[in-house]
Amino acid sequence: MDKEVVCVKEILAILPAPVRSVLSILPEAVLESIEEVRLRQNQPLEIRYGQQASYVTPKGQLTANSRQGWIFTEEHAVKLLNQISQHSLYALEEELKRGYITVVGGHRIGLAGKVVLERGEVKGIREVTSFNIRIAREKRGVAQKVLPFLFERGKVLNTLIISPPQCGKTTLLRDLARSISYGNQHASSRKVSIVDERSEIAGCLNGVPQRDVGPRTDVLDACPKALGMMMMIRSMSPEVVIVDEIGRAEDSEAIWEAIHAGVSVICSAHGFDLAEAVRRPMLGKLIQQGAFERYIVLSRSGGAGTVEGIYDGALHPLKREEVAWSS
């Protein structure tokens, strides 16, 4: 069976029967490219596929008219929540605090509703009324384009990936982890540690990565980045540490700690381009101090995961020939 369809099947299996029956009669081409299924209480079912968004009618047709869409009711919301929590909401306390649940296959369900506060902190979400099911797709091989630039004399260079949201940062990180862990034509296999604060890179369920992140990869799931990096360096002796979305003050300290310990760091950050990243307070400081030796800028201009440019530690753009020459 097609791999893309398998992803969608995993999601369909956890949906309440009425939602499942509406979605399963969608045309195969649409099913294959679904990125998000959005369910909001008393609102029509919406799907996002490719670059478009559309409502779905009860007959499984796509429509732009919200009034013709199939309505997701309160009853469906209760059932869906029951199903994804296995009738045990109390077991998902941490997940409800963070606002999303990871399910089998590494897919991610974002939640919104009435938030319960305790001493100014979010304690959880009580009446969950909006679900955003993001179907996780592995894109193997996206790292191939950038891999030649990331090694120097057998060492993995400290790398920062910069891109706006939804441009494939996490996908690239995951593929890098896999390629480095398995070994590739540029370097032999390495021990990789992933600190996966948002469970996005490895998509862990009960601590087990649901994505292929390589045979020599250890994953610290749902752990704050700065703490997790220190833990991994101390306990797992990694050669490469991979984290996503750095940006807090304590992250920079941990990154320096790793670099000084001789561990290569590959991380990602939000930003439109290199110039903007330099302007961000904590990130800019890291860049000026020369923490990173490579910068990869992504965009969506040619579809998610387009590599806009690769820069060296002095922020000069690199070309493939130069790298070939320097190694």
Next chain:
Amino acid sequence: MVKLIGAALVLFSATMTGWHIGKSYANRSAQLRALLLALQMLETEIVYGSTPLHRAFVKIGHRVAPEVGRIFLAASEQLVRHEGQTTQVCWQTAIEQHWADTALCKQEQDVLLHLGYVLGSSDREDQQKHLKLAVTHLRTLEEEARLEQYKYEKMYRTLGVLGGLLLVILMF
């Protein structure tokens, strides 16, 4: 001779009936204690173990008295098999299936059914509160049941024997 055998049969059945009614009082309080134990185990599973409901039910079902345990096992099966069904409906179905096998009363059933509306549908703290409340309710009922057992168990037994004797005397 036949009359004598008949009399003996009447006496025997009357005694057994009395004994049976008396026994049901003892059963009720024993099963109430089992139920209390089960709910306390459920509390532990939920609050300290964060165990999903269906797994907690199976664990408990195997460890408490079978009359009560059956309800939990059935509830677990309902949860696993009837996907898309609400927790409350699964719980209620399980109770209705196996209630007749127990010696428990309507009051106990009400407490359990009430619990079904909140089971699994809130955070741990809230679950604990509701389970504690249910346990308190059941404890009162258990005390009541024990008093009744003390009062009526012996009475029904003697009543059975004496009633049988009365019938035999009337027959002769």
